[in-house]
Every structure is written in structure tokens, then in C-alpha cells.
Amino acid sequence: MKNLKGEYYNSPFSHVYVEKEVWEHPRTKRILAKLPDADVIEIDHYKDVFCRKGQDYVLQHRAQNLILGAKHGTLLYKGAPVCQSFGNQNFYYTSCMMNCIFDCEYCYLKGMYPSGNLVVFVNLEDIFKEVEKLLLKEELYLCISYDTDLPALEGLMGYVQEWLQFVEENLFSGKKRLTVEIRTKAADSHFFERHFPVPGVIYGMTLSPQIVIESYEHKTPALRQRIAWATQAMTEGYRVRLCFDPMIYCKEWKQRYSEMLEDVFSQIDMDKIEDVSVGTFRVSQDYLKKMRRQQPCSMVVQYPFINDKGVYHYPKELTKEMEQFLVDRLKERIAEKKIFLWEDEEM
Amino acid sequence: MKENIGVINMIYILTAMYAEARAIITHFHLKKDISHIHFQVFDNQEVGIRLIVAGIGAISAAVAIADTCMAAEAGDFLVNVGICAGIQEEKVSEKGNDCLAKGALLSREPNQGENERICRIGEIFLCNKIREQITGRTFYPDxxxxxxxxxxxxxxxxxxxxxxxxxxxFWLYDMEAAAVYQAGLYYFGPHQMSFLKVVSDYGDAEKVTAEQVRELMEGNVERIAEYVNFLQEIGRKEQSGISFLEDVLLSETEKLCRDMHCSKTMAAALRQCIRYGILSGVDIAELRKEMYREGKLPCKDKREGKLCFEEFKRRVL
Structure with missing residues (x-):
């Protein structure tokens, strides 16, 4: 018997649920080879586990399990209005994974998904084909790390590597231009040993004040690590976007965000930054309702937000003050045209 | 509501037969609750355990759960404990041998030989996949x-x-687990249900006597108890902070709603504001008293109440 008192939760991916359909898929085999101690359970469809009734997202996330399946139907989605398009016309996103190993209390995934388990679609080649089809007609701006954090899972899944190869091949294929955004909070310094810069790929590093990271962004790297990663990435020729989104309110927010910017400005060459995005926390009312129910003691989701046409956000004056504060400070170091404020899209 | 058990969470243990239950009843010093007519129910309110002897089969299990688990709350658990048949003496197929797939999966080599026993009589298992044979539906307890x-x-x-x-x-076969899962889902989430099964035979259940069942369960009662105690500890841990928060929230919301003449919508907004205040470290009781001292509370009507709420919110945020 294990010592039951020793640990309260199973370690991540102690159980792997594998769809019959992908049982023999090379990616399934590759991933399972890295999890030799996991109990592997065969399932008919990923939704049989992921969409069960009555699941507890928060508890499941503490002992997160892995579901390997195949994605069918729609593989590329039009970008949602609450998401920043950075001025791109054909803005799409894709979900080759659902959920994240990081545990940010304010993350909309907690309201969007019925389960805290991680789903990985191993039929990446089908998504690539879909992208290629679209590229025959038009240029594409594609976010591939929205409903997950691909770099955080790179050691196990290797999906960033596969996307890089795909984008690079596309560069020389004569098709329309493909730009891919990889949003992340991961800051693995070994990333650069195994990856290479590709002109069509932008890494969107999300930055928050250290107090916000410690309070709400559980299991994520510290601010200094994220800044160091972004600095090294740019030195090595990667395109980096800084995302100050979502900005999170705390009583001393002005001071905390000032300190964060000082750290950023002192270490990152802002002239080399691709662009920056700014936006305060906002979430749909349905998601917030679920997030609040699941996290009754989370200060960040229990803030008395204002409901504006189905979207919850901080009171207008506070939203404006927080965003303006950050934009003003950023303008001192970066051209205004490189600063993208989410409200701009709305207007 | 729970009956006088304070902050202790309840573990509902469901067995089909008394012979499966006896060792657990003895271990946890459970006492028979004679208020139940259709099922034998044994309780120990102090440790937060209720054991139900449901009878054999799906319908008995479903009715027993409906009859006894209506009061289940977050932090409670349902544990189905009992004997089962071991499916053995067959060549283990590559796909079917899911749990043995650890390490063996990639080589695609079965790691058990023909006629080798997968499970021994008296061995206890925790079930991670349950299939209802008649419908083909499959369930996955967390x-x-x-x-x-x-x-x-x-x-x-x-x-x-x-x-x-x-x-x-499959490795194991029983007559209740799928029904327990489906009926239990009305009161529990998949993370609150566990299925502990002890192998009693390999398909000749008619030869298994009640005395043998008792012995099999006695042989595993320590493991079952350890598992149940751990669930109890988990439930307590998960709920302790929440109960305190909800208690303070309830009492403060009641007082302030009354004195601000809150409408239903305003009461909900006030409740949210108080919750945030408590979480952010504001002493809500002290703030309320302060507003009384300043003569801002109690309000004489709804209009005044609305202004007072705005003032209260400003101070909390």
C-alpha cells in the first residue's frame, strides 16, 4: 500500500484515457512512452470522459489526467470577439489541446470546459491539412495556443516543434502567408536548445506582476523567468509579443504594474518587441458563473464585476484607468502603433 | 441537511449483502438505524459513515441510493464495496488488457500469458472503468x-x-457497479464515487457461501477502512475553508440586506460584494458597525439603501 497520508492527490497524468481510434497513432505511442507509470484506459470517445456529468474542474486539475483522442468536424475556428486579432483580417484559432497544466484562477477555461483533464488531439496532420486548404485561398493569422499552453507541454507532446516545421515548410510552398501565434506563460530555458526561430511564428508571452503570479497563476514561472525567456528568445531571433492581458486588479495595482514594467524595461529591448497587447480581465457571464461556483474562495473571480451585455468586466472607470496607465507607460518605450488595446477592437 | 454531524463529511458505503457489510460495520462501530424501512442502514455519526445494505442487483442499488443519499453534499463520498467475479483463464487480448498496458503498450506484447490469472480470490481492486453489459454504456469514476x-x-x-x-x-464482473454509478450521479460527481471490489470466484458464485464472503471482506477491511478514512480526511480538508466563508457570508448578508432594504437583485450584488470583501481581508462586521456608528445604517427606505450600498461597495473595494 502507498502511504495514503503522504499525498492528497495523484501526480499529473497518473491515468491516460486513450480513444480506440488513436490507439495505434504514432503520437499516442510517443506520448505514452514518456509516461511509463500511467494507468492506460481505453475509451470509445474523448467526450465519454471529458464531458461526464457532475465533474469538479478544480479537483480534477489538482490530479490532472490525460485524454488522447482525435479531433473531427470543425478544426479551425474564427477568432472570438473578446480575443485580440492584432489587426489581422483572417483571424482563426485552433485547439489541438484542450486545457492547460498551469492553474490560473481567472482562466476562462475553468468556465468553458466541463472537465479539468487535459485533452490532446493526436491527429495534428488533419489540422495541418485544413490550414493548407485555407491557405490556398487567403492569408491566415492562426492562434494555436489559446485553449492550452503548448510550450508548457512541449517536453511531453512536442507540438511546438511540429508546428514550427509546418510553418517553415509553408514558407517555401508558394501558398499564402501564414502567421502563427503561440500564447504562453512557460519559460523553459532549454526550449532554445531544441527549437529554432521561424519568421511566421510569434510567441506571445503573458506577463503579470509577481504578486498576481503568486496569488492567482499557480504552477506558472515567476515574472523574472518569463522576462528572461523573452529576452533570450529575442536574442536568438524569435519574434516575441508581450501580453499584458489580462490585467488583474488588486488594491495596489498601480504600484505592482509599475514595478513589473520597470523589470520589463530594464531587461527587454523594447525596440525588438513585435508588439504588445493590453486588456483588463473580462469574461462571458456563463463562464464566470461556473468559475465562481467552482472557486468560492478565489478573490480574483469573486470580484463584483459589472455585467455589460453578457460580458463581465471591472467597472468602466477602473478598466479605463488600469489600461490607460499601462498604455501610457508603454508609450514611453514603444511606438503607439505597436500597442494593441482590446477595447480598440470593440469600438 | 445533515443530522448533527458538525463539519464531518459523510461517507456513504453501499453493499449488496449483509455478509459484505459485516466486517465494515464492526470496524467502524456502526449502529443500526431502525428508522429505515426498506433497507438495512448502519450509522456512526461521529465518524461520518453510513452503510446501506441494498440487496443484489441494479434496481435494489438504485433505489437504495435514492432512499439514503438525498442529503449528500460536496465533500461527501459514495463507496460501493462488495464481492465480484474475476474474469480469468483467457488469453489476455492486446486492447482489452488496458490496465496491464503500462509499459507493455508500446511493444504491443501481452504481459500475461495464456491461462494466467489476472486476479486472485480475495484480491481487492479499485475500479476505473465500469461497463453496463446490457446497454454497452461505459462509466469512468475519477x-x-x-x-x-x-x-x-x-x-x-x-x-x-x-x-x-x-x-x-474486462477483468471483473459484478451486478451493481454500473447502477450505483448511474444512480449515484444524481447526488455525487464522478470524483465522489469509488468502487472497491473483492474477487470471490471465477464464475461459480453459487458455490460461494455467506461465511466465505464475510471472510473475504474481513481480509480486506483494513484496506477498505484506510481508503474510507482517507476520503474522510480529503472531504474535511476541502470543505473546511468554504464552510467558514459561507457562515460569515450568510450572517452578514442577512443583516445588511435587512438594513439596506435590498431588492432581490441588490441582495445578490451585496452578497457578491461581501464575499469579495471577506476574501480580500476586509472585516465586514467591523465595517457594518462603523456604518451604524456613522448613522448610515439602518436605512429608512430602498432609495437610501441603494446609496448606502454604493458607499459600502466603495469601502470594500
Whole structure:
């Protein structure tokens, strides 16, 4: 018997649920080879586990399990209005994974998904084909790390590597231009040993004040690590976007965000930054309702937000003050045209 | 509501037969609750355990759960404990042998030989996959906590297992687990349900006596108790902070709603504001008293109440 008192939760991916359909898929085999101690359970469809009734997202996330399946139907989605398009016309996103190993209390995934388990679609080649089809007609701006954090899972899944190869091949294929955004909070310094810069790929590093990271962004790297990663990435020729989104309110927010910017400005060459995005926390009312129910003691989701046409956000004056504060400070170091404020899209 | 058990969470243990329950009843010093007419129910309110002897089969299990688990809350658990048949003496198929797939999966080599027993009589398993044979529906209870038990997949049928039955790649066979899961889902989430099964036979259940069942369960009662105690600890841990928060929230919201003449909508907004205040470290009781001292509370009507709420919100945020 294990010592039951020793640990309260199973370690991540102690159980792997594998769809019959992908049982023999090379990616399934590759991933399972890295999890030799996991109990592997065969399932008919990923939704049989992921969409069960009555699941507890928060508890499941503490002992997160892995579901390997195949994605069918729609593989590329039009970008949602609450998401920043950075001025791109054909803005799409894709979900080759659902959920994240990081545990940010304010993350909309907690309201969007019925389960805290991680789903990985191993039929990446089908998504690539879909992208290629679209590229025959038009240029594409594609976010591939929205409903997950691909770099955080790179050691196990290797999906960033596969996307890089795909984008690079596309560069020389004569098709329309493909730009891919990889949003992340991961800051693995070994990333650069195994990856290479590709002109069509932008890494969107999300930055928050250290107090916000410690309070709400559980299991994520510290601010200094994220800044160091972004600095090294740019030195090595990667395109980096800084995302100050979502900005999170705390009583001393002005001071905390000032300190964060000082750290950023002192270490990152802002002239080399691709662009920056700014936006305060906002979430749909349905998601917030679920997030609040699941996290009754989370200060960040229990803030008395204002409901504006189905979207919850901080009171207008506070939203404006927080965003303006950050934009003003950023303008001192970066051209205004490189600063993208989410409200701009709305207007 | 729970009956006088304070902050202790309740573990509902469901067995089909008394012979499966006896060792657990003795271990936890459970006392018979004679208020139940249709089922034998044994309680120990101090430790937060209720054991229900449901009878054999799916319908008995479903009715027993409906009859006894209506008061279940977050932090409570349902544990189905009982004997089952071991499906053995077959060549283990590559796909069906899911749980043995650890390490062996990639080589695609079965790691058990023909006629080798997968499970021994008296061995206890925690089920991670349950299939209802009659419908083909499959259920997956969450396995979130370390337990030290072997895990297995179980097939639930309408009649006792015999060797000629279709095995569908499962290791274990019983007559209740799928029904317990489906009925339990009305009151519990998949993270709150566990299925502990002790192998009693290999398809000749008619030869198993009540005395043998008692012995099999006695042989495993320590493991079952350890598992149940751990769930109890988990439930307590998860709920302790929440209960305190909800208690303060309830009492403060009641007082302030009354004195601000809140409408239903305003009461909800006030409640949210108080919750945030408590979480952010504001002493809500002290703030309320302060507003009384300043003569801002109690308000004389709704209009004044609305202004007072705005002032209250400003101070909290």
C-alpha cells in the first residue's frame, strides 16, 4: 500500500484515457512512452470522459489526467470577439489541446470546459491539412495556443516543434502567408536548445506582476523567468509579443504594474518587441458563473464585476484607468502603433 | 441537511449483502438505524459513515441510493464495496488488457500469458472503468487520490457471471457497479464515487457461501477502512475553508440586506460584494458597525439603501 497520508492527490497524468481510434497513432505511442507509470484506459470517445456529468474542474486539475483522442468536424475556428486579432483580417484559432497544466484562477477555461483533464488531439496532420486548404485561398493569422499552453507541454507532446516545421515548410510552398501565434506563460530555458526561430511564428508571452503570479497563476514561472525567456528568445531571433492581458486588479495595482514594467524595461529591448497587447480581465457571464461556483474562495473571480451585455468586466472607470496607465507607460518605450488595446477592437 | 454531524463529511458505503457489510460495520462501530424501512442502514455519526445494505442487483442499488443519499453534499463520498467475479483463464487480448498496458503498450506484447490469472480470490481492486453489459454504456469514476490498490475495469451484468459469458476484455464482473454509478450521479460527481471490489470466484458464485464472503471482506477491511478514512480526511480538508466563508457570508448578508432594504437583485450584488470583501481581508462586521456608528445604517427606505450600498461597495473595494 502507498502511504495514503503522504499525498492528497495523484501526480499529473497518473491515468491516460486513450480513444480506440488513436490507439495505434504514432503520437499516442510517443506520448505514452514518456509516461511509463500511467494507468492506460481505453475509451470509445474523448467526450465519454471529458464531458461526464457532475465533474469538479478544480479537483480534477489538482490530479490532472490525460485524454488522447482525435479531433473531427470543425478544426479551425474564427477568432472570438473578446480575443485580440492584432489587426489581422483572417483571424482563426485552433485547439489541438484542450486545457492547460498551469492553474490560473481567472482562466476562462475553468468556465468553458466541463472537465479539468487535459485533452490532446493526436491527429495534428488533419489540422495541418485544413490550414493548407485555407491557405490556398487567403492569408491566415492562426492562434494555436489559446485553449492550452503548448510550450508548457512541449517536453511531453512536442507540438511546438511540429508546428514550427509546418510553418517553415509553408514558407517555401508558394501558398499564402501564414502567421502563427503561440500564447504562453512557460519559460523553459532549454526550449532554445531544441527549437529554432521561424519568421511566421510569434510567441506571445503573458506577463503579470509577481504578486498576481503568486496569488492567482499557480504552477506558472515567476515574472523574472518569463522576462528572461523573452529576452533570450529575442536574442536568438524569435519574434516575441508581450501580453499584458489580462490585467488583474488588486488594491495596489498601480504600484505592482509599475514595478513589473520597470523589470520589463530594464531587461527587454523594447525596440525588438513585435508588439504588445493590453486588456483588463473580462469574461462571458456563463463562464464566470461556473468559475465562481467552482472557486468560492478565489478573490480574483469573486470580484463584483459589472455585467455589460453578457460580458463581465471591472467597472468602466477602473478598466479605463488600469489600461490607460499601462498604455501610457508603454508609450514611453514603444511606438503607439505597436500597442494593441482590446477595447480598440470593440469600438 | 445533515443530522448533527458538525463539519464531518459523510461517507456513504453501499453493499449488496449483509455478509459484505459485516466486517465494515464492526470496524467502524456502526449502529443500526431502525428508522429505515426498506433497507438495512448502519450509522456512526461521529465518524461520518453510513452503510446501506441494498440487496443484489441494479434496481435494489438504485433505489437504495435514492432512499439514503438525498442529503449528500460536496465533500461527501459514495463507496460501493462488495464481492465480484474475476474474469480469468483467457488469453489476455492486446486492447482489452488496458490496465496491464503500462509499459507493455508500446511493444504491443501481452504481459500475461495464456491461462494466467489476472486476479486472485480475495484480491481487492479499485475500479476505473465500469461497463453496463446490457446497454454497452461505459462509466469512468475519477481516480484523483493515491490509494495503493490495484485498479481494474469491471463489467456489470444483470445475472451472475458464468464462464460462458462475453468478457469484453474486462477483468471483473459484478451486478451493481454500473447502477450505483448511474444512480449515484444524481447526488455525487464522478470524483465522489469509488468502487472497491473483492474477487470471490471465477464464475461459480453459487458455490460461494455467506461465511466465505464475510471472510473475504474481513481480509480486506483494513484496506477498505484506510481508503474510507482517507476520503474522510480529503472531504474535511476541502470543505473546511468554504464552510467558514459561507457562515460569515450568510450572517452578514442577512443583516445588511435587512438594513439596506435590498431588492432581490441588490441582495445578490451585496452578497457578491461581501464575499469579495471577506476574501480580500476586509472585516465586514467591523465595517457594518462603523456604518451604524456613522448613522448610515439602518436605512429608512430602498432609495437610501441603494446609496448606502454604493458607499459600502466603495469601502470594500
Amino acid at each position: 481516480i484523483l487520490y493515491p490509494h495503493g490498490l490495484k485498479e481494474a475495469q469491471i463489467l456489470t451484468g444483470a445475472a451472475a457471471y458464468t464462464k460462458d459469458k462475453k468478457k469484453e476484455g
